[in-house]
Amino acid sequence: MMTSQEDLFPGTRRALLHRIAVAQAEGRTPSLVAAVVRDGRAVWYGARTSVDGHGPDENVQYRIGSITKTFTAVLVLRLRDEGILDLGDPLEKHLPGTGAGEATIAELLAHTSGLAAESPAPWWERTPGSLRPELSDVLGEQPFRHPVGRRHHYSNPGYTLLGALVEELRGAPWEDVLRREVLEPLGLSRTSGRPSSPHAGGWAVHPWADVMLPEPAEDLGRMAPAGQLWSTTGDLAKFAAFLMHGDDRVLSAESVGEMRTPAAPAEPADLADGVTYGLGLQIRHGDGRRLAGHSGSLPGFLANLTFSVDDDVAAVVLTNCTSGLLPAAVSADLIRIVAEAEPRIPEPWRPLPEVEPSVLELAGQWYWGTQAFVLRLTADGGVSLEPLGATGRRSRFRANGDGTWTGLEGYYAGEVLRTVRRPDGSVSHLDLGSFVFTRQPYDETADVPGGVDPEGWRGIK
Incomplete structure (x- = not known):
């Protein structure tokens, strides 16, 4: 990934540096490194450190904790895209005998499996993985805390x-599969299960005094797919670009888009924070911006x-x-600073x-009952249906190649939009999941369910 600090204006770069400097100082952390990606490549790196004359760069490894889960989710989605499994499959179908096999693969990905948040004591993040050599050691005697599929409950054992599952279906260790199928194709040469110099040491900072204590860096063993990896801002910048745009060598743009689509019901506290969960990605809404990604922490x-x-x-x-x-x-x-200081330049209108005349004639105003909508043709060959007023359901639709379209979002996701024509070939109405859209409110010439009063529209006598 080519990088040019000159891709951002000097004022933007200074604002980014100021933000991480405040974070490092107020957060009282030994060091902090950051990167910004725009248009698919890194355009800024920054670092702040408590050591004079030393600034870690984009090649210094830090432990990334649960961002590891996103990598694991990518491997699972690859298995799905190859037809080896379905996300609706129960785990038992592919990995029998775990005691948690009733949960589906999708529920494990979205943390709706009902499994416990952590493995049984001792605290797995600060003890050797050798203490938990088997899956039964990770799950414990009572692995479930909630009914399967009923609520979002973050689970490290789930990952x-x-x-x-990846090891079972690929016949190789998880880290070997990850390296072969994700790290090497994306050029993530500084991402690994164990630290490789140069790397940062982990520290605990005393909450009430400016002194530090070194933290242990344990090999997590069986728990590795939930939080083992070390990486760099350089590698994670590439990974972020992949999660936004996809890469057909690893996952298509459609599949990474599925990862960042909400798949879990939000808990009340999460609703207040605008947080939901997709398939290996957290989704947040705030300040009018929809964000996706993942956090990570280890001692x-x-x-x-x-x-x-x-x-x-x-x-x-x-x-x-x-x-x-x-x-x-x-x-x-950091995202807000760049997006507001240097807003994205839209592509030229073209x-x-x-366009087929039979499709073009559908563009324009339609009515569902008395509510006005407009149907537009989109650049990708689909259509969009939007309310003309302040309220109403809206969706984009993907062309199916047979004169119908399938909804992509909101209430109409998965629903089929089709054109209903009269015997003479003229358009009678649009049918969207049994809803009838007509060119005039309750058009008496269309097949409106329940019929239209023959006396038509009237005032009060």
Whole structure:
């Protein structure tokens, strides 16, 4: 990934540096490194450190904790795209005998499996993985805390099971599969299961005094797919670009888009914070911006990768302290700084290629009952249906190649839009999941369910 600091205006670069400097100082962390990605490549790197004359660069490794889960989710989605599994399959179908097999693969990805948040004591993040050599050691005697599929409950053991699933279906260790199928194709040469110099050491900073304590860096063993990886801002900048745009060598743009689509019901506290969860990605809404990504923490390290698809901007923040700052907030601010100071330049308007007359004649105003909508043709060959007033359901639709379209979002996601024609070939109405859209409110010439009063519209006599 080519990088040019000159891609951003000097004022923008200074604002980014100021934000991470405040974070490092107020968060009292030994060091903090960050990156910003725009238009698919890194355009800024920054670092702040408590060591004079030393600034870690984009090649210094930090532990990234649960950002590892996003990598594991990518491996699972690859298995789905190859037809080896379905996300609706129960785990038992592919990995029998775990005691948690009733949960589906999608539920494990979205943390709706009902599994416990953590493995049984002792605290797995500060003890050797050799203490938990088997999946039964990770799950314990009572692995479930909630009914399967009923609520979002973040589960580290759930991603351990997904890593074991990858190993079972690929016939190789999780880290070997990850290296072969994701790290090498994307050029992430500084991402690994164990630290490789140069790397930062993990520290705990005393909450009430400016002194530090080194944290242990344990090999997590079976728990590795939930939080083992070490990486750099350089590598995670590339990974962020992949999560925004896809890469057919790893996952298509459609599949990474599925990862950042909400798949779990939000808990009340999450609703207040505007947070939901997709398939291996957290989704947040705030300040009019939709953000996706993942945070990570292990003793001695905090990490965050966040991106805004609409702005085509991503940010990575890595630091080597156990607590004291919120990297997700810093990442969101870095994105906001760039998006507001240097807003994305839209692509030039271009006319559509040749359009079928039978499709073009559908463009314009339609009515569902008395509510006005407009149907537009979109550049990708689909259509959009939007209310003309302040309220109403809206959706984009993908062309199916047979004169019908399938909804992509909102209430109409998955619903089929089709044109109903009269015997003479003229358009009678649009049918959308049994809803009838007509050219005039309750058009008496169309097949409106329940019929239209023959006396027509009238005032009060």
